[in-house]
Each structure stands twice: as C-alpha cells, then as structure tokens.
Amino acid sequence: MVTSVIDAVVEDLKELVLSRELAPDSPLTEAEVAARYDVARATAKAAIERLVAEKVLVRRNHKTARVVKLGPGDVRDIYNTRIYLESEVLRRLAGLGEVPEDARAANAEIAALWQQGTWNIVGPDMRFHTALIDSLGSDRTSSAYASLAFEVKLCMSQLQGSQRLSPEIIVAEHAKILDLITSGEADASAALLDEHLSRARELLAGALGGEPGPAAYLPSSALPASTPA
Amino acid sequence: MVTSVIDAVVEDLKELVLSRELAPDSPLTEAEVAARYDVARATAKAAIERLVAEKVLVRRNHKTARVVKLGPGDVRDIYNTRIYLESEVLRRLAGLGEVPEDARAANAEIAALWQQGTWNIVGPDMRFHTALIDSLGSDRTSSAYASLAFEVKLCMSQLQGSQRLSPEIIVAEHAKILDLITSGEADASAALLDEHLSRARELLAGALGGEPGPAAYLPSSALPASTPA
DNA sequence: CATGTAGGATTGTCGGACAAGTAGACCAAG
DNA sequence: CTTGGTCTACTTGTCCGACAATCCTACATG
Numbered sequence: 082m083v084t085s086v087i088d089a090v091v092e093d094l095k096e097l098v099l100s101r102e103l104a105p106d107s108p109l110t111e112a113e114v115a116a117r118y119d120v121a122r123a124t125a126k127a128a129i130e131r132l133v134a135e136k137v138l139v140r141r142n143h144k145t146a147r148v149v150k151l152g153p154g155d156v157r158d159i160y161n162t163r164i165y166l167e168s169e170v171l172r173r174l175a176g177l178g179e180v181p182e183d184a185r186a187a188n189a190e191i192a193a194l195w196q197q198g199t200w201n202i203v204g205p206d207m208r209f210h211t212a213l214i215d216s217l218g219s220d221r222t223s224s225a226y227a228s229l230a231f232e233v234k235l236c237m238s239q240l241q242g243s244q245r246l247s248p249e250i251i252v253a254e255h256a257k258i259l260d261l262i263t264s265g266e267a268d269a270s271a272a273l274l275d276e277h278l279s280r281a282r283e284l285l286a287g288a289l290g291g292e293p294g295p296a297a298y299l300p301s302s303a304l305p306a307s308t309p310a
Numbered sequence: 311m312v313t314s315v316i317d318a319v320v321e322d323l324k325e326l327v328l329s330r331e332l333a334p335d336s337p338l339t340e341a342e343v344a345a346r347y348d349v350a351r352a353t354a355k356a357a358i359e360r361l362v363a364e365k366v367l368v369r370r371n372h373k374t375a376r377v378v379k380l381g382p383g384d385v386r387d388i389y390n391t392r393i394y395l396e397s398e399v400l401r402r403l404a405g406l407g408e409v410p411e412d413a414r415a416a417n418a419e420i421a422a423l424w425q426q427g428t429w430n431i432v433g434p435d436m437r438f439h440t441a442l443i444d445s446l447g448s449d450r451t452s453s454a455y456a457s458l459a460f461e462v463k464l465c466m467s468q469l470q471g472s473q474r475l476s477p478e479i480i481v482a483e484h485a486k487i488l489d490l491i492t493s494g495e496a497d498a499s500a501a502l503l504d505e506h507l508s509r510a511r512e513l514l515a516g517a518l519g520g521e522p523g524p525a526a527y528l529p530s531s532a533l534p535a536s537t538p539a
Numbered sequence: 540c541a542t543g544t545a546g547g548a549t550t551g552t553c554g555g556a557c558a559a560g561t562a563g564a565c566c567a568a569g
Numbered sequence: 570c571t572t573g574g575t576c577t578a579c580t581t582g583t584c585c586g587a588c589a590a591t592c593c594t595a596c597a598t599g
Contacts (some may be wrong), residue, residue, distance in 0.1 A: 085371075085582070110549065121329075121584045124548085130356070135365055142312060143550055143591050162450040169398040221391040221461075225454045273493060314551070339580065350553045355581085372560050372581050543598080551590075559582075569572075 090118050095231075098137055098148055099238050105150035109138065136232060151236055153286040159232050160282035163210075166226055168271040170214055171258070175267035180301045181216035184209050188255045195248035202248050203237050204297040209255055221263070238289045246281060319347050319357040324460075327366055328467050329375055334379035338367065365461060373454035380465055382515040389511035392439075394456055396507070397500040399443055400487070409488050412441035417484045424477035431477050432466050438484055469517045475510060504526045 084092070094114070097103045114125035129146050132138040136293065140146040151159075191202045207230055210290035214226045254277045261270035313321070323343070326332045342356035358375050361367040379387075403409065416438035420431045436459055438462040443455045483506045490499035 087582085112549075122550095124583065125361070127356070131363075134360075142314070145549065145592095156449050158450050161448050165398045165402070165446075165448075165451055166394065166454075168401075169394045172397075173394070209582090217394075219387050219390050219394075221387050221458065222394055225391065225395075226459075228454075229450065251455065316551090341580080352554090353552065357577095373562090376579065541599090543596105545596080546594085547592105548594100549590105549592080551588100551596105551597100552589080556584080557582105558584100559580105561580080563576105563578090563587095565574105565576075567572100567574080569570105 086120060087124055087127050087131070090114065090120065090124065091117070091131050094128065094132060095135075095137055099234060101238060103148050105148050106144060109147050109148065110144045110145050135228070137235075149235070151232070151239055151289065153289045154208055155232075156236050156286040156289055157282055159229060159236065160278055160285070163226075163229055163233070164275055164278050164282075166222070166229070167210065167214065167274055170217055170222070171262060171270045171274055172267040174213065175262045175265050175270050178263055178265050179216075180262050183212035184216070184255075184259060187212055187258070188252060191255070192252045196254065200245060202246065202251070203234065206251065207233065234237050236285050240285065246284065250259055251277075316353055316356050316360070316374045317391060318358050319343065319353065319534065320351070323361060324366055328463060330467060332377050334377050334468055335375050338377065339374050364457070366464075367421065378464070380410050380461070380468055380518065382518045384461075385465050385515045386511055386520055388458060388465065389507055389514070392458055392462070393456075393504055393507050393511075395451070395458070396439065396443065396503055399446055399451070399501045400491060401496040401502055402446060403442065404491045404494050404499050406496050407492055408445075409491050410441050413445070413488060417481060417488070418439055420477055421481045422434075422485070424481065429474060429477065430522035431480070432463065436462065437478065465514050469514065475513065480506075505528075 094103070094109075103109065109129065111122050111129060114120075116129060117229050118125070129138060129140070133140050133146060138146040138151060139149050149207045179206050190205040191209070194205065208239045211223075211226065211230060215223050217223075231305045254273065258270055258277070261273060323332070323338075332338065338358065340351050340354045340358060343349075343357060344351045347354070350418050358367060358369070362375060365378060367375040368378050416434045417433040420438070423431050423434065440452075440455065440459060444452050446452075483502065487499050487502050487506070489504060
C-alpha cells in the first residue's frame with residue numbers, strides 16, 4: 082500500500098485524535114497541520130477535508146476545523162446504528178447456521194487478555210463484531226460498519242478513566258451469541274446482541290454526561306414531533 | 311446553503327453522471343474538469359476526490375478517474391445492503407406501530423403518477439424508503455442509507471431501456487408494508503420488504519448482464535473459503 | 540449599555556511550476 | 570512476425586506564493 086503524503090498525514094492525525102494528544106474540541110488550522118508535517122497548505126487542507134468527511138473533525142464554512150467531541154446523543158446514535166446493522170446481519174448468519182472463525186478467535190483473544198488481568202480489550206472486541214459483519218461478504222455493508230467502527234473507537238478513547246464492562250461478561254455474551262447463531266435462533270441472537278450493545282451504549286452515554294435514562298432505543302427525535310401548537 | 315465552488319462542481323458532475331452525459335467508465339481528467347468549469351486545477355482535483363469518496367468516480371494511484379460502472383455484483387451488493395438496513399428499521403418501526411406520514415405521501419405520489427401513465431417513479435419510490443429510514447431519527451442510520459441511495463439511483467440510470475416493475479405492484483406492496491408496520495407485525499413486514507427489494511435486485515442485476523440466479527441473498531464470497539488444502 | 544467598526548487571523552480559490560508515475564508507441568532483437 | 574525493452578507524452582502529486590472573502594474579537598463611539 083503506497084501511501085501518498087496526504088494519506089500519511091491523515092493516518093497520523095487520526096492516531097493523534099485517538100490517543101487524545103489532540104483533545105476533543107481543540108482547533109486545528111490548516112497552517113498548523115502544514116507546519117507540523119512540513120507540507121504545503123494545500124496538502125494540509127486536503128488532509129483536513131478528508132478527516133472532516135470521515136467525521137474525525139468537524140468544520141463549518143470558513144471556520145477552523147475542530148476535533149470532534151461526541152456527546153451522549155452521539156453515542157446513543159452510534160450504538161443504535163450499530164444495533165440496527167448488526168441485528169439484521171446476525172439474523173442472516175443464523176439463517177446460514179455458520180459462524181466465522183475470526184469471530185471465535187477474537188473472542189478467545191479477549192478471554193486470554195482477561196486472564197492476564199487486562200481490561201483494555203477494545204481491539205479484539207471490535208474485531209469480534211467486525212468479523213461477524215465481514216463474514217457476510219458484502220463490501221458495502223462492511224464499509225458502512227467500518228465508518229461506524231472508527232466512531233466507536235473514538236467513544237472509547239474519550240472516556241478512558243470511566244468504569245467499563247467486565248471482559249468476563251463480554252466474553253460470555255459473545256460466546257452465547259455465537260451459539261445462538263450456529264443453532265439457527267435468529268430472533269434470540271438478535272435480541273441478545275441488542276441487550277449486549279444497549280448496555281454498553283448506556284454506560285458510555287452516561288459517562289459522557291447524559292442521563293442513564295430508561296434504555297431509550299430511539300432518540301427522542303424518533304417520534305415525529307407530536308406537540309404541534 | 312451557501313455552496314462553495316467545489317460544491318457546485320461536485321453537484322453538477324453528479325448530475326452529469328446520473329443523466330448519462332458522462333457515460334459509465336469514461337475517463338475524466340482534472341484538467342478536463344478545470345477547463346469545463348473554468349476553475350483552477352486544484353479545485354477540480356478536490357471535486358474529483360470528493361466524487362471518488364462518494365463512489366461516483368473510481369480512481370487508482372496516478373491514474374485518471376473514471377465514471378463508476380456498476381456490474382451485477384455491485385447491484386446485488388447494493389440491494390442486499392439496503393435489505394439489511396431497511397429490514398431492521400422496519401422491525402423497529404413495527405415495534406412502535408407508527409408509520410411516517412411522508413412515506414404514505416410518497417406512495418400516494420407513485421399511485422398518482424401511475425394513473426397518469428408514467429413509469430418513471432424513481433424519485434417518489436426512493437422518498438418512500440428514505441422516509442421510513444429517516445423516521446427513526448438516527449442521523450447515522452440515515453446517512454448510511456443516503457450513501458446507498460445515490461448508488462441506487464445510479465443503478466436505475468444505467469439501464470434506462472430495460473423493463474421495469476409495474477408501479478401498480480410497487481404501490482400495492484408499499485401499502486401492504488405500511489399496514490404490517492401499523493399492526494405491529496415485525497417479521498412479516500421485514501419479510502415482505504425482503505421480497506420486494508429482492509425482486510428489484512434480480513431484475514436490475516439481470517439487466518446488467520448477470521445471470522438471474524436462484525435469488526442469492528449472499529454473494530458467493532459470503533461463505534468463508536471452505537476448501538483449505 | 541448597545542452598537543458599530545477596524546484589525547487580525549483563517550479559509551477559499553487561483554495561477555504556475557516541477558517531479559514522479561503510467562500507459563502506450565516505437566524500435567530492436569530473436 | 571512475435572517478443573521484449575526503451576522512450577515519450579500525458580496525467581497526477583505536491584509545492585510555492587498570492588489575493589479576496591469571511592469570521593472573530595476587541596475596541597471605539599453614541
């Protein structure tokens with residue numbers, strides 16, 4: 082993969098955002114990026130525009146780009162979208178009764194890390210879910226999920242200090258989901274996934290300042306404004 | 311919405327692609343775009359890059375961009391992804407028992423056009439489906455669907471002459487889907503949608519040179535290569 | 540205190556320039 | 570005549586410098 086200069090800058094800036102060296106909501110001017118990497122402003126501009134397209138940065142007309150800052154509403158939206166996509170994929174996989182080897186491997190990896198006492202299992206956890214999606218073999222479904230995946234990582238990175246779910250529970254639920262798929266129980270697997278992700282969603286959203294709330298599956302805007310006058 | 315020069319160029323090029331004034335697979339150089347709209351090459355470059363990101367054009371390193379040409383495989387992938395997303399959304403809507411007014415309106419519009427003898431109902435048809443998605447109120451779900459929507463329009467545009475489904479049938483199925491949602495029958499509505507879109511998928515894929523095939527819900531690559539050694 | 544305005548900072552777009560890479564034409568050898 | 574390698578034209582990737590349009594802030598003014 083021969084990466085152009087712009088690609089390299091984009092990749093590095095993504096890293097900086099994920100590692101929080103660039104704090105959420107901090108400004109990032111074109112000149113700044115150009116200076117940091119010693120590239121032309123046009124190049125920096127292109128990099129910033131790509132990051133805006135990928136929702137790593139946000140920017141309005143003529144305004145300086147800022148590192149995206151996810152609020153409780155964003156987290157809920159991201160996780161709900163995950164739920165919609167993954168639920169249906171699980172149903173389809175259950176119809177086939179097959180489960181990708183990669184998913185099992187990723188879950189085993191989580192278990193191994195847990196036994197070592199590690200709590201940071203973001204990588205293997207995402208691999209588990211991504212493996213399920215990818216096993217359908219639909220490029221567009223995978224890429225839709227991929228764009229969500231980065232935002233999920235962002236969520237995680239933006240609340241390092243907070244409490245997390247125990248890997249123990251996660252591993253068990255993942256295993257149960259795989260079982261339900263292989264035994265063809267579409268509805269049950271989708272329901273369990275929903276529960277699995279909803280719990281994570283509320284934990285994350287709560288940690289970002291939102292009310293725990295009664296497990297709202299739909300954001301309030303879901304109901305067509307029912308208070309006209 | 312104050313559109314920048316780049317935005318304007320992007321929009322116009324999209325139109326040209328949809329209207330087939332730019333044929334599928336035809337090359338489009340930066341200099342060409344710059345000359346056509348009398349803008350700097352850097353501007354043309356940015357426009358092309360955005361169209362590549364939106365999958366309107368395709369390009370490899372150092373190669374001239376070309377208008378995307380969708381094959382049967384692409385069409386199936388696009389429609390399968392639609393099915394995955396919309397199925398789950400329908401289930402959720404059925405859980406609420408509510409149907410957006412916009413969807414009813416769009417379907418009525420199709421019916422009206424049909425009574426006028428018109429066969430081109432692409433616009434209202436897409437509105438129907440988009441209204442359902444949007445009624446969930448999830449920005450990310452909507453935007454995932456939106457990026458698919460353009461490709462769907464592209465499919466349609468790339469096979470003008472071919473036969474189409476009768477609007478009469480489409481209206482009836484849409485209506486039935488709405489009924490199933492309001493009566494809370496999640497599985498039934500999802501199943502009908504699946505049938506609805508699968509039929510369109512095979513019609514389109516077939517018209518683009520693919521075998522009709524036994525309604526393959528998954529591309530062959532779905533099954534993890536099971537012939538190791 | 541409200542309001543308007545001048546200034547600086549930043550982005551949007553332009554024009555030209557050059558190196559690097561690709562693809563196809565052309566020529567040479569078997 | 571086919572095969573193979575080289576060369577050239579075209580296109581893209583990146584840079585530099587420049588200017589107008591726009592936005593934000595701070596300050597001056599009534």
